[in-house]
Amino acid sequence: MSSSTQSILLAGVGGQGILRASDILSLALMEAGFDAKKSEVHGMAQRGGCVTSHVRYGTKVYSPIAKKRDINILLSFEIMETLRYLDYLKPGGRVILNVAEIYPPAVNLGEARYPSDVIAMVKNHVNNVKIVNASELADKAGNSRTANIVLLGALSSLVTEINADCWERVLRSSFPKKVVKANLAAFELGRNP
Amino acid sequence: MKALMSGNEAIARGAYEYGVTFASAYPGTPSTEITEEFSKYDGVYAEWSPNEKVALEVSIGAAIAGTKSMAVMKHVGVNVAADPLFTVSYTGTNGGLVIITADDPSLHSSQNEQDNRNYARFAKIPMIEPADSQEAKEYIKLAFQISETFDTPVFLRSTTRVSHSKSVVNLDEPSPRKDTTEIRHNRDKYVMVPAKARLRRVEVEKRMEKLKEFAETFPENRIELNNTDVGIITAGMCYNYAKDAFPDYSYLKLGMVNPLPVKLIREFAAKVKKLYVVEELDPFIEDQVRALGIDVVGKEIFPYTNEFDPGVIEASMTGGSPDTAVELPIPIPIRPPNLCPGCPHRGLFYVLGKMNAFVSGDIGCYTLSFMKPLEGIDSCVCMGASIGMAHGMSKALGKKGKGKVIAVIGDSTFIHSGITPLLNTVYNRSDVVTVICDNRTTAMTGMQEHPATGSTLQGQATKALDFVSLGKALGVESVHVVNPLDLEATRGVMKEELAKEGPSLVISQSPCALLRSKTIDEIVPLTVDPHVCTGCKVCLRLGCPAISWKRFEDLGDLKIEKKTKKQDGIAVIDASLCNGCTVCAQVCKFDSIREVQ
Ligand SMILES: Cc1ncc(C[n+]2csc(CCOP(=O)(O)OP(=O)(O)O)c2C)c(N)n1
Numbered sequence: 001m002s003s004s005t006q007s008i009l010l011a012g013v014g015g016q017g018i019l020r021a022s023d024i025l026s027l028a029l030m031e032a033g034f035d036a037k038k039s040e041v042h043g044m045a046q047r048g049g050c051v052t053s054h055v056r057y058g059t060k061v062y063s064p065i066a067k068k069r070d071i072n073i074l075l076s077f078e079i080m081e082t083l084r085y086l087d088y089l090k091p092g093g094r095v096i097l098n099v100a101e102i103y104p105p106a107v108n109l110g111e112a113r114y115p116s117d118v119i120a121m122v123k124n125h126v127n128n129v130k131i132v133n134a135s136e137l138a139d140k141a142g143n144s145r146t147a148n149i150v151l152l153g154a155l156s157s158l159v160t161e162i163n164a165d166c167w168e169r170v171l172r173s174s175f176p177k178k179v180v181k182a183n184l185a186a187f188e189l190g191r192n193p
Numbered sequence: 194m195k196a197l198m199s200g201n202e203a204i205a206r207g208a209y210e211y212g213v214t215f216a217s218a219y220p221g222t223p224s225t226e227i228t229e230e231f232s233k234y235d236g237v238y239a240e241w242s243p244n245e246k247v248a249l250e251v252s253i254g255a256a257i258a259g260t261k262s263m264a265v266m267k268h269v270g271v272n273v274a275a276d277p278l279f280t281v282s283y284t285g286t287n288g289g290l291v292i293i294t295a296d297d298p299s300l301h302s303s304q305n306e307q308d309n310r311n312y313a314r315f316a317k318i319p320m321i322e323p324a325d326s327q328e329a330k331e332y333i334k335l336a337f338q339i340s341e342t343f344d345t346p347v348f349l350r351s352t353t354r355v356s357h358s359k360s361v362v363n364l365d366e367p368s369p370r371k372d373t374t375e376i377r378h379n380r381d382k383y384v385m386v387p388a389k390a391r392l393r394r395v396e397v398e399k400r401m402e403k404l405k406e407f408a409e410t411f412p413e414n415r416i417e418l419n420n421t422d423v424g425i426i427t428a429g430m431c432y433n434y435a436k437d438a439f440p441d442y443s444y445l446k447l448g449m450v451n452p453l454p455v456k457l458i459r460e461f462a463a464k465v466k467k468l469y470v471v472e473e474l475d476p477f478i479e480d481q482v483r484a485l486g487i488d489v490v491g492k493e494i495f496p497y498t499n500e501f502d503p504g505v506i507e508a509s510m511t512g513g514s515p516d517t518a519v520e521l522p523i524p525i526p527i528r529p530p531n532l533c534p535g536c537p538h539r540g541l542f543y544v545l546g547k548m549n550a551f552v553s554g555d556i557g558c559y560t561l562s563f564m565k566p567l568e569g570i571d572s573c574v575c576m577g578a579s580i581g582m583a584h585g586m587s588k589a590l591g592k593k594g595k596g597k598v599i600a601v602i603g604d605s606t607f608i609h610s611g612i613t614p615l616l617n618t619v620y621n622r623s624d625v626v627t628v629i630c631d632n633r634t635t636a637m638t639g640m641q642e643h644p645a646t647g648s649t650l651q652g653q654a655t656k657a658l659d660f661v662s663l664g665k666a667l668g669v670e671s672v673h674v675v676n677p678l679d680l681e682a683t684r685g686v687m688k689e690e691l692a693k694e695g696p697s698l699v700i701s702q703s704p705c706a707l708l709r710s711k712t713i714d715e716i717v718p719l720t721v722d723p724h725v726c727t728g729c730k731v732c733l734r735l736g737c738p739a740i741s742w743k744r745f746e747d748l749g750d751l752k753i754e755k756k757t758k759k760q761d762g763i764a765v766i767d768a769s770l771c772n773g774c775t776v777c778a779q780v781c782k783f784d785s786i787r788e789v790q
Contacts, residue, residue: 030197035361050528108736108738110733
């Protein structure tokens, strides 16, 4: 087993900016000198469906997707989605959980209930859980659409192989000029809340 | 220079570096971005053709004229292009022709899971298969080299996982371009009448013999000798999965999957104690290895269906179970993709769902309306099938089917393969009402232009197909345009047309919600007046992601008087998702849905 390869799983709902966040993460890993691969899983039309993105890095990465029980960090953009991917987590793996709730169709229709005590359930299975309120911090950063970058910032504090300069360079090159500032602020608020 | 690229971006880049100047394609996941990315490079021509058959024929013509050209499609697109495919194998290609097939193991966004390696054998066309983005960039060049050397079309096969994964790629400078085009007459080679085709047929076999020799020394077919207790023959992305799971075993990594290097396979088999073939979908390599009389383990342990990952391979080879689900105390509601808020398809299918008819469906975003609560489509087979199937059903049912059979088809899909079956409803006269769900774009695959949008892939203004004139020219006498965001008008037109004798055509026309949000200056979202809502839930039957149900106990401080004894909550519209299409306001009998002030 290629034990040197590290795996991060980003999970959430279509439209939350997961693919953008995982692109930036992968670029930063490449800039930091790693072999990096990433791969998404999303169904047709994406809109409103589950979206996951695997990001893997090391000296030599083969598969762009991790097997179950091989994820070091699960970055979950939506409360309930966290549950769907717990079985991907390595023993001792960590979870970053955004407190956003997005109702699936069955809940909107009143046919199913949105699970109420997810965070407790997650904590039951995982020792190391970090809770983030990304939309609140995004508003604080001055742009409500930077919640994904807040979460990337939160993740960055666990991915110690990439230094702050490297992050900043990649973030600056990833956005049009007029939103760079808000995204840098969002990242910082996620990293050092 | 290094870049992080998807397999699709890398194929486009490789083609550009090699001096390819021509691409024709029809969109289809996971192939679409190859053509989109390629079209952005300087000095290239790229087009969306109306369908894959046309795309391949366009590229064949360009290749015979002397360009390096590529035809790009998803796996099922090759079915549409199969007719020219099998005969261009005979004619050869002159300028270099590569057909890119992007397969979709696991059916992430397809109607089937066919393994297009079979086409390579069937049509006697060589096929190469990259395993990551760096290889994708190099293999497209190799594909053209093989095409040019052997005067043959060449397949490059990708899969969703290769096309859509990103990995590190080393960029090279593009090689200088030369104009090699001219008109060359060669009727012996390009006029495939029986007398000529019989001769070319022999050439095809000779070519395959040469290619078999070539495969033996093709550097991308390589043996990696390590622990020889176990040897694994594999190709494409499966190589990466297997290496991830078993880095210490020996490998025969095949860059070319048709034809196979027989001697190399024998040599490898002789060096290892136990031999496995690791391949997704069909036992394509395995069957051929077995036919050599070599003992091999394959589909008796590996699944036939779905894509693999390192865990699937590990579990199959060690006899373990990949199923390591975490036990949770509650079921997690599924989260299927849904029509967007404001999608014009929603209004149409809300109306059609109440027509008590069989709605013969097709492929596109509108197919999503088959789900609850709309349940607006009764069938979906392949692009274009809706109209032919409806016609057949209407004929078979006779009087019983009068006014009860509707065909629905997207604008791009209609152009792709709906025109001839519509003609058939006229020629063989049935009572089918055909509805074109005209949202002015190819939405499902990411908003591509098509012949009715008035713009080309490379952004040139062009003549836009007029569906009304086309319908009339085909002989449809009753042709109507209706706005599906106007429920009453849509219901009226549908009822009238279903009552009529003979075929009719309804063009349900309103731009895709994603286009609408770009073109409309100001979107005025709607809101539910909580004090007027009676909790009847009719608006929920639209399945709009912006509308949700809130029980009284979840409303916090908001105090609401019950309108009926049974009422236990109200509908709520999320203004940040609503794009003001007003369909929900039209279905609300109590006038509780209004514009946000
Ligand atoms: C032969 C074939 N080619 C391509 C596809 C991929 N594909 C599925 S639907 C579709 C077009 C959808 O566009 P349209 O008919 O305009 O409907 P919309 O999604 O806009 O509602 C395409 C290209 C396919 N399924 N089959």
